[in-house]
Amino acid sequence: MAELLGPAARAALDRGETTPARRAVRHAGVAGTLVRLFLLGDAVPRTEVAAALDPVDVDEAAGAGLLDVDGDLVTAALDLRPHGDAAIPTAPPWWVLSDLEVAPQGRTADREHVLGTGAASLSLARATVRRPVATLLDVGTGCGVQGLHCSGHAGRLTATDVSERALDMARVTFALSGVDAEVLAGPWLEPVAGRRFDQIVSNPPFVPGPPQVDHVYRDAGLGGDGASALLVGALPAHLAEGGVAQLLASWLITSEDWTERPRTWLDEAARSVAPGGLDAWVVQRDVADPALHVGTWLRDAGVDPASPEGTALSERWLDFLAAEGVQAVGFGFVTLRRTAPDVPGTVVCEDLRQSHDDPLGPEIEAWLDRTAWLAQHPGxxxxxxxxxxxxxxxxxxxxxxxxxxxxxxxxxxxxxxxxxxxxxxxxxxxxxxxxxxxxxxxxxxxxxxxxxxxxxxxxxxxxxxxxxxxxxxxxxxxxx
Incomplete structure (x- = not known):
């Protein structure tokens, strides 16, 4: 697919612009039909869809909820696309099932909308430590994409989510991709209470906003940066000694020191693993002022900020952030490692807003090694x-x-x-x-x-x- 579309059309798709991709696949035969159907959301003649899906019957696919049929035209009801990871060349072909992407001029996302392979999930996959582990937990798995990327180095994979719809899609993603995973329903860490893991990954609903849930993939209902605070504080207690947790997170910046809130969460996390220690690396990748933050996430859900609905939502979100004294919203990665009782922890918070093409995962692995070496050479x-x-x-x-x-x-x-x-x-x-x-x-x-x-x-x-x-x-x- 990537070769078929080319870099320019792929970049345009990431911006929500479909015309370059449509032009690129105009004469691409069956592959072009599948791209138009599942990636671009086009209505495609039934005969073309039948040829592309053969030996699957169109009516069978519609009955399973994958397609919508209206006379001689067929549209996708769900997003189904191939996916891969260059770091796992021996992996079988992966398929990811999710809801259709919401275009800027398209419909508004439903409350239970399940994201696919978005930019945030791919950035976390590129930042994930890939060393072999016996047990791995994916908190808030969504469509299961993080589990796919972790399947190459985890002996046993556990995936949780509060959304039954998301778990249904994750089960299909895992089954189609040949990945064996334990899938559990429930909020946050409740499904794995009392258990510890060698590695934890999470792309949670980290978007700071009012304390309500308009979209499960984005809103935690805790208000502000409550989701990030909860996970940073709670994940270390579910790590085995030497275990590593990695998550995407956001923090409200209410003073000149952006690290103030993350450090407070890390203090709580360190207490939860005492008498052991906690290594933590908080990397700030982006900062947005409140107006940019609100506009970005309204458009992400398919809401035009200039529409009557968008105006009302913007007012509510901006009122909430103003009441919290928010000057800006930070976004980035948090890496946590539970150390042995006799090893003091190290906490580092730093900006990494410069652009770089290398995946962050190898750098995080090296940072963990260097931090462990420094702990062996104190003072x-x-x-x-x-x-x-x-x-x-x-x-x-x-x-x-x-x-x-x-x-x-x-x-x-x-x-x-x-x-x-x-x-x-x-x-x-x-x-x-x-x-x-x-x-x-x-x-x-x-x-x-x-x-x-x-x-x-x-x-x-x-x-x-x-x-x-x-x-x-x-x-x-x-x-x-």
């Missing part, structure tokens, strides 16, 4: 480590013109892969990093630097350690 123990600067890290120099030529004014360490982290460093930092080739312990490098610059070694070490830890977290220094 001044890090000075005994041998570190090196990877080949994927470069030093940028800022220069300013003077009468005598070019004078350096700034230096920035840059990762050329992954999220392309950047760290400003002073000249002492540049000199220290130049020595990080894996041959000498950090302590020796600091002492040599102190002698060369007439500095006190202990003061220089105290200043260097937090910088070095940050660079290790971001993969700009690694153990030799």
């Amino acid at each position: 001044e123990a890090l000075l005994d480590a041998r570190l090196r600067v990877p080949d994927t890290v470069a030093l940028e120099r800022g220069l300013i013109g003077t009468d005598e030529g070019w004078d350096p004014v700034a230096a920035t360490l840059v990762r050329l892969d992954g999220p392309q982290w950047r760290h400003d460093v002073d000249e002492l930092g540049v000199a220290l990093l130049a020595g990080c080739r894996g041959y000498l312990p950090l302590r020796d490098l600091v002492e040599l630097l102190a002698v060369a610059h007439g500095r006190d070694p202990e003061e220089l070490a105290a200043a260097a350690l937090p910088v070095v830890r940050d660079l290790v977290h971001h993969g700009m220094l690694v153990p030799a």
Whole structure:
């Protein structure tokens, strides 16, 4: 399908524009018929649909709820499409069943609308840690797409949802795709009370809004960022030791410090696993002002913000956010790991709003490894480590013109892969990093630097350690 449509038409579909895709499949035969029927929502002549679905009978498909037949024209009643994952090349063909996508000028989504392979679900799949685990839980599975992506590395898969309609579609998705999964009905973590898992993933109804449920896929009914707060606080208690949970989340920004609310949730989560520890990485990928936030999610449900219905809903949502003192809404990923009782947890909240094409999953795996390594080198123990600067890290120099030529004014360490982290460093930092080739312990490098610059070694070490830890977290220094 991707090859048939081409990148331009696929990008247009992501924007809700169907004409480029329709033109791309105009002479594509059976494949074009299926795209027009299930992806574009076109009414297609019955004879063409019969040829495309053969040996499935059109009336049989309509009786099963997959198609609507009106005389000689047939339309899709549900969205059924092939799906895949380049990271699992040995997986059998996958098929995802969901409700039809809601076009901007189309009908409004029903309350029980079940999303398919949307941008948010795919972003979570790309961010998921793919290491083999015995047990995995998908909270709020929807059509089951996260379960498909996790089926390649999970021994036993459990999927839950509060929506029976969503669970029906997930069962079909799993059955068509040859995935064995335990499917349980109920809200949040109630269906798995008392159980622990090696990994948990969740694309929950995280959209901050008034405390009501207009659309189950989007609204939790808790008001504001209550869904994200609930899951961040509750998931760690359902993790086995060393287990990892990953979810999409949103947070209300009510002050200059966007991390204020996530850190409050993480404090509660840490208490739930005491005396063990909790590693947490909160990555903010996007920030929207209240008006943009409301308009985006109204259009997502097929509501024109300028229509009478859209105007009334906008007023209600904006009134709620204003009453909560919301300045903006943040969105991103939360990764949690339950550590052993004798391992202190690490909490990092940071912006990652720069664009990058690499999937975030490998970076999260590496972050977890680097965090575990740092936990084994607490305080001044890090000075005994041998570190090196990877080949994927470069030093940028800022220069300013003077009468005598070019004078350096700034230096920035840059990762050329992954999220392309950047760290400003002073000249002492540049000199220290130049020595990080894996041959000498950090302590020796600091002492040599102190002698060369007439500095006190202990003061220089105290200043260097937090910088070095940050660079290790971001993969700009690694153990030799």
